[in-house]
Amino acid sequence: xxxxxxxxxxxxxxxxxxxxxxxxxxxxxxxxxxxxxxxxxxxxxxxxxxxxxxxxxxxxxxxxxxxxxxxxxxxxxxxxxxxxxxxxxxxxxxxxxxxxxxxxxxxxxxxxxxxxxxxxxxxxxxxxxxxxxxxxxxxxxxxxxxxxxxxxxxxxxxxxxxxxxxxxxxxxxxxxxxxxxxxxxxxxxxxxxxxxxxxxxxxxxxxxxxxxxxxxxxxxxxxxxxxxxxxxxxxxxxxxxxxxxxxxxx
Ligand code: PGA
Numbered sequence: 001x002x003x004x005x006x007x008x009x010x011x012x013x014x015x016x017x018x019x020x021x022x023x024x025x026x027x028x029x030x031x032x033x034x035x036x037x038x039x040x041x042x043x044x045x046x047x048x049x050x051x052x053x054x055x056x057x058x059x060x061x062x063x064x065x066x067x068x069x070x071x072x073x074x075x076x077x078x079x080x081x082x083x084x085x086x087x088x089x090x091x092x093x094x095x096x097x098x099x100x101x102x103x104x105x106x107x108x109x110x111x112x113x114x115x116x117x118x119x120x121x122x123x124x125x126x127x128x129x130x131x132x133x134x135x136x137x138x139x140x141x142x143x144x145x146x147x148x149x150x151x152x153x154x155x156x157x158x159x160x161x162x163x164x165x166x167x168x169x170x171x172x173x174x175x176x177x178x179x180x181x182x183x184x185x186x187x188x189x190x191x192x193x194x195x196x197x198x199x200x201x202x203x204x205x206x207x208x209x210x211x212x213x214x215x216x217x218x219x220x221x222x223x224x225x226x227x228x229x230x231x232x233x234x235x236x237x238x239x240x241x242x243x244x245x246x247x248x249x250x
Contacts, residue, residue: 096128
């Protein structure tokens with residue numbers, strides 16, 4: 001039985017004051033559950049705040065990106081070791097905004113994944129196709145390439161402590177959600193693809209859906225057999241919406 005995960009991706013949003021109100025509301029509203037897990041991935045400067053507010057609560061926290069190397073002359077970058085200093089458990093790698101706006105290749109994403117995994121963080125590996133790719137019928141090819149880059153760098157055994165998030169680019173921040181059937185189709189494809197390497201691993205792998213998940217569509221999405229929770233952008237900034245999505249995962 002896979003434990004569902006609902007992870008918030010705050011992106012470049014928040015302030016000390018806003019975060020305090022949001023985190024307080026999450027901590028007082030969250031109910032602990034054997035069945036599901038809840039986490040927030042916050043901007044780097046607020047990791048310390050997240051740690052202070054969330055330590056001892058059932059809510060986990062993490063970051064939105066990581067550098068492949070431990071340390072060095074890489075101005076502006078943050079290593080996995082630094083994230084661990086702030087109690088992070090999760091880190092998002094390969095979000096489509098990083099891939100498209102900052103030109104992150106499948107190979108770089110794989111290196112980030114490897115560094116996160118080797119340090120003991122749980123990488124949330126984002127994969128997904130653009131609208132054009134979907135319309136051209138190459139969704140599965142694109143996702144295979146994104147997965148294969150990681151598999152060929154780290155091998156399938158390194159996926160044991162990782163999470164995959166399927167995020168169709170056309171559904172991110174657009175209000176257009178993939179239908180539960182569309183999402184399920186791709187989730188099953190991802191699981192089958194992993195099963196070709198290792199059936200046990202494929203069966204254990206948590207595959208989240210992301211892209212305009214809201215309280216109103218979460219129950220239906222999370223009810224699909226291969227959808228193991230969600231990666232939530234916009235709705236993770238509003239406490240009652242995020243809590244409702246967390247409850248939908250139970
Ligand atoms: P959204 O973002 O929920 O605002 O569509 C999801 C994401 O980018 O992870």
